[in-house]
Amino acid sequence: MSIRTQLPGALVLEDGRIFPGVPFGAETDAEGEAVFTTVMTGYQEVATDPSFYGQIVCMTYPLIGNYGVCPEDDQSRRPWIAGMVVREYCDEPSHWRSTGTLGEYLARHGIPALHSVDTRALTRHLRTRGVMRAVLVSDRAGRSDDELRELAGKAWTPNTADVVPAVAGDFRALGPKDAPHVVLIDLGVKEHIIESLLRREVRVTVVPYGTTAKAILALGPDGVVTSPGPGDPVNAAAAVFTVRDLARSGLPFFGICLGHQLLALAAGAQTSKLKFGHRGGNHPVKDLLSGQVHMTSQNHGYQVDAESLPVDQGWQIWMVNVNDGTVEGLRHQRLPVMSVQYHPEGSPGPQDNQYLFDEFLALVRAHWERRQPAASVGLAAQASTGGSE
Template sequence: MAEFLASRGALVLEDGRIFRGEPFGAEVDAEGEAVFTTSMVGYQEIATDPSFYGQLVCLTYPLIGNYGVNAEDDQSRRPWVAGLIVREYCDEPSHWRATGTLAEYLRRHGIPALHSVDTRALTRHIRRHGAMRALLVSDRAGRSDEELIERARRAWTPGEHEVVSTVTTPEPQVIDGPGPHVVVLDCGLKEGIISSLKRRGARITVVPVTTPVSEILALAPDGVVTSPGPGDPAQAEAAMETVQGILGAGVPFLGICLGHQLLARAIGAETRRLKFGHRGGNHPVKDLQTGVVRITSQNHGYYVDAGSVPVAQGWRVSQVSLNDGTVEGLEHVSLPFFSIQYHPEGSPGPLDSQGVFDRFLDRVRAAGSRREAPVTTGTRIGGVQE
């Protein structure tokens, strides 16, 4: 216990709990939402996952930094975590691909981190009391606990703001390929999704989340993927309306994580906040049509309310979590629209769900190049015009 009391840094939670630790990375303060992830590998992929934007992430795996960092493992243009909290940090990595240390990497991007934290106790606390506002301080000198707790209670968190426009690509990107043309609406895109589509030959156009529906449809997509991303889906109203427009045009659609939640809201379903979120690479999901169970990678703090899904309008829950029964997939019974709550690209995490991309492209090819003009009259069926 003495080692924690003597530590220079601390993670201060809004409920008054303080976890001591030693700083590494940038020695600055950071505000955010305290969460944990159970992934055993992939700390660099976690840091560069835009879905972690504004979050102070506790890594439950105890040894971090042992294989260093390298440019190939980045999942986006920069790290998005507000800070990292780990039990044991290794500053002498041993791996043939390493080009530097995690501490150097975080310092370069101005992100603070703590090691020698009792991450087991922190994780148990978050599980018991829920994800919450927090303040990470690299040096407590000259500041009282009361002062730090008061700052933690006022900390900025991503769930209270529209944040997808912060992490989206600043301009469109085109990746050539021989296959169908897939437009990706970037709400917080990971390179693993692009790689998964490229391996299957797709021609890809990545567009910012702020792109109007008319411009997306003008690209003549054979299919549209809406990516994962950070924050509360209820705050991403403009992105939800974009999804509504894509569905109304009848373009084959795949929503991933936040894209799944935006689809749900676009068809009239509701989303709610999880107590402490699903974050890690070991979440079992059952396909209700086939009975197959897959281990999935997840990173989200909100879920779709199963009771609000408009079943009478042709929508159904297709997959569920075996941990807590929450919705893990939606699909329309006759139209080429479906979504998943987990990350099929598995960066980091298992690759059990790579078949999601095959299923999507099969639907795209089945739909062919035929595109109906957007319907402007008729009865609205769960976000789709008929």
């Protein structure tokens, strides 16, 4: 497929700014929220991250498409972005795993994109003015700039309603049956989160959004994970009550990204929208308990308001963003509950935060061992010491 140079398109923002570009991908228009991400690789993972649902994503790294696409990199069953905007698009990828071009991939899924856009100017504009409504048009012919601006001002965004049902998956049972059992609430989970759990030899039951705490507890879990997902956490009100009951149950609980925000709401805290969000693979986060700083992969537009956290009820801020001081992690002083605002599986982005799965699963295994019959525990102890005398 050759890059089309005719019928130039544009990204039009609700404040009237127009960024012209050359279309690739699907030959259609899109509406959504214009955002940017600073990841240098992983454009396919970005496209298939459900947290990007309904957003037109500007890739700040200038060269996109150079290593093609392959099915193994999909983070979900389909791409969720509304559109993509890049500076330079490579339509002749070179990589041994590549099964096609990014343009073909987006076209197959009906997603439009633009290249030859001044992405630096666009990113600076969004940092200054904040993320906003936008339309991406593949063909400006026959439409005036004023008409396009009017469309941008009325564009739908994923913050106006509960959009989690659009991306959440179905029930799945995975992993060995005779292992610690983790229930994962799917609010738009990425596959690498599930893989990060399975490679640690636990049983994972994925339950759909809307599953009640009572139904989850009936599955007999040793721990619960609440996944990332799109939209304003306040709109996912039903999940707040589920998370509240699970966090109070005494089970190990791990909230990731949207799961972190829902945990904060369940604790009685508040959330608010960030000006331009945290999206990229290079966000420094400080662990306030250890003093260590970790580079993290992030994709969110909302934050937990630190001053609203009820610290008198045992809640504490665990991690903060080094750049702006926003809350990046929560813990409870008495309950086995933890959460992070970023993506510990690092897809795309750094992998050095995988230790969080180990920390959570240590709590899970301790809970599982307490549930085993005394005879089984004795046999396990004998096996670990080489048998009895």
